[in-house]
Amino acid sequence: MVSIASMWAVLRVWLLSVGIGLCAAQAPAGAWPRAPGSGFVSVGFEAASTRNAFSTSGLEADPSPDFTGYRTLYAEIGVTQRLTFGIDAGQDDADNGAWAGRQITASLMGLPRTDGREDATDWLQKPTWAGVAFLRYAIGPLDARHRFAVQLGIGARSYEQLGLFYGLETIEHEPILRPAASWGMGFDSAWGPGWLALDGSLELRGNTGGRAVKLDATAGLAPEGRWTYMVQLQSGDYPGAEPFVKLVPGLVLRLWQGVSLETSAIWGLHGSDAVGTKAALWLEW
DSSP states (O other), X not given: OOOHHHHHHHHHHHHHHHHHOOOOOOOOOTTSOOOBTOEEXXXXXXXEEEHHHXXXXXXXXXXXXXXXEEEEEEEEEXXXXXXXXXXXXXEEOHXXXXXXXXXXXXXXXXXXXXXXXXXXXXXXXSOOEEEXXXXXXXXXXXXXXXXXXXXXXXXXXXXXXXXXXXXXXXXXXXXXXXEEEEEEEEEEETTEEEEEEEEEEEEEETTTOOEEEEEEEEEEEOOSSSEEEEEEEEEXXXXXXXXXXXXXXXXXXXXXXXXXXXXXXXXXXXXXXXXXXXXXXXXXX
């Protein structure tokens, strides 16, 4: 069981990310094309652990739970009224992110801090990455209530190839092809304008032959003022892993004109007991 105290500790980690958060997430326009010359950049970091690690028994076994991290970079710019060019990239930060997460948790909960030396072999020491350059094309009337778009990304990824013995792992590379499709719809509500979106992708991997499927559903509200509210269901089916569904509620705070900060919580619903936080610095023009 997860105690109230441990849940409060997780919430405090999330709130802390609002205060320090020049960190991770992505906010692609999806089915809505960017106007020619306009653009968007998101940079960030995600830190996550497991609910089991924050349970009473988990904290008794390890009072400074491990965290994994993931760095992200997302950018897109409008080319024509229908065509958008973008880059979508990310890199594991499993070593440093895990160590930093332990220090944050230990500080917030008044638990012993670690210097990281005793955990040197607990986490992947060689980070892996993936990235694609993509073109997205809006289909159908641009003034329609329901918007649709198709996308094709081409890039590469690195992955860990296990060795004969522990410590003999190597990092290999392979090309990837990532077709995607999006649907979106705007609406008015008593709380202000909002939107619904579905974004799906299929990643085809060249050397390993794996296929990674991802489908996200998003709902958002953007009332007058500096705040925007979102909730997302993220689902995926990746090679060598159990299919998962995660709940990711988030807030966006407009700091200045064209500069916003997004912060979200992460809660695994199916196939994952992940709990964590992510935040992103948004730049728009």
